[in-house]
Amino acid sequence: MTVATATAARRRAQAKTEYNAFLQVCPSRQVLARLSDKWVTLVLCAVAERPMRYGEITRAVAGVSQKMLTQTLRGLERDGLLSREVTPTVPVTVTYSMTPLGESLHTVVEGIKDWAETHMDQINDAREAYDSRVGTE
Amino acid sequence: MTVATATAARRRAQAKTEYNAFLQVCPSRQVLARLSDKWVTLVLCAVAERPMRYGEITRAVAGVSQKMLTQTLRGLERDGLLSREVTPTVPVTVTYSMTPLGESLHTVVEGIKDWAETHMDQINDAREAYDSRVGTE
DNA sequence: CGGAATCCTGCCTGATACTG
DNA sequence: CAGTATCAGGCAGGATTCCG
Numbered sequence: 001m002t003v004a005t006a007t008a009a010r011r012r013a014q015a016k017t018e019y020n021a022f023l024q025v026c027p028s029r030q031v032l033a034r035l036s037d038k039w040v041t042l043v044l045c046a047v048a049e050r051p052m053r054y055g056e057i058t059r060a061v062a063g064v065s066q067k068m069l070t071q072t073l074r075g076l077e078r079d080g081l082l083s084r085e086v087t088p089t090v091p092v093t094v095t096y097s098m099t100p101l102g103e104s105l106h107t108v109v110e111g112i113k114d115w116a117e118t119h120m121d122q123i124n125d126a127r128e129a130y131d132s133r134v135g136t137e
Numbered sequence: 138m139t140v141a142t143a144t145a146a147r148r149r150a151q152a153k154t155e156y157n158a159f160l161q162v163c164p165s166r167q168v169l170a171r172l173s174d175k176w177v178t179l180v181l182c183a184v185a186e187r188p189m190r191y192g193e194i195t196r197a198v199a200g201v202s203q204k205m206l207t208q209t210l211r212g213l214e215r216d217g218l219l220s221r222e223v224t225p226t227v228p229v230t231v232t233y234s235m236t237p238l239g240e241s242l243h244t245v246v247e248g249i250k251d252w253a254e255t256h257m258d259q260i261n262d263a264r265e266a267y268d269s270r271v272g273t274e
Numbered sequence: 275c276g277g278a279a280t281c282c283t284g285c286c287t288g289a290t291a292c293t294g
Numbered sequence: 295c296a297g298t299a300t301c302a303g304g305c306a307g308g309a310t311t312c313c314g
Binding site: 029030031032033035036037038041042077078079080081101104105108109111112113115116119120122123125126127129130131 | 166167168169170172173174175178179214215216217218238241242245248249252253256257259260262263264266267268
């Protein structure tokens with residue numbers, strides 16, 4: 001780190017400390033931080049259906065890079081949400097499946113999904129109203 | 138666009154189209170995309186307690202920049218989750234409060250929060266186990 | 275006070291190539 | 295097949311400044 005950036009870094013660290021206090025109040029932050037990862041939800045949805053191999057997930061969540069997929073899978077495994085099973089066949093086989101913990105999280109995510117399906121049209125209406133209002137004024 | 142990147146761009150667009158199909162299957166994605174915004178949840182939590190003014194939210198969610206706060210508030214307002222009320226006093230007063238729609242989303246978010254509080258220790262245990270396992274091997 | 279506009283940095287992300 | 299390593303770019307996000 002250069003001297004020039006020291007002050008900025010310092011202030012950032014300071015701010016980080018400050019809002020950590022608020023984060024303590026809201027423990028959901030840490031889990032939401034996980035769900036924030038764009039791919040986490042998709043992978044979770046995919047594997048929730050049935051255990052999948054690496055390649056299958058790649059295809060199911062088409063658009064994800066190996067890097068992100070691996071990173072996501074590692075994170076989910078680390079958090080005990082997915083289990084990774086290696087079968088030492090000749091071309092090595094790796095299967096990912098949900099853990100009970102992962103299942104329970106998936107249930108909650110389903111709750112959000114339900115909310116989304118129920119209220120999505122209201123949100124769209126609100127957006128259109130807002131946009132036309134802004135466009136008109 | 139150069140000729141050299143045409144192929145890559147093409148494939149990217151292709152992939153995008155593909156996983157859009159998957160996203161259609163998972164409508165929760167759009168709402169999750171909202172919740173993914175780091176600050177959305179925090180702001181939602183803050184305003185859910187009581188209507189707040191811009192400055193109050195800034196302090197409550199200490200660490201957020203005006204840019205991100207404004208951006209977040211605009212997004213939430215656009216989606217009809219928050220309402221923005223301007224009182225033309227001498228120093229203008231702007232108050233944000235939850236809409237019924239916002240309240241209902243907050244209820245769901247509370248569900249996540251509950252899950253988080255209930256299972257956070259399990260996740261931490263899993264993390265420690267994973268880390269020590271990796272560190273040992 | 276509440277916000278808009280600008281600039282600028284760093285990280286997230288993706289593409290590519292290589293390994294076991 | 296299931297990754298790892300490396301490189302390059304874009305864009306989210308922060309700091310700063312100015313306006314109503």
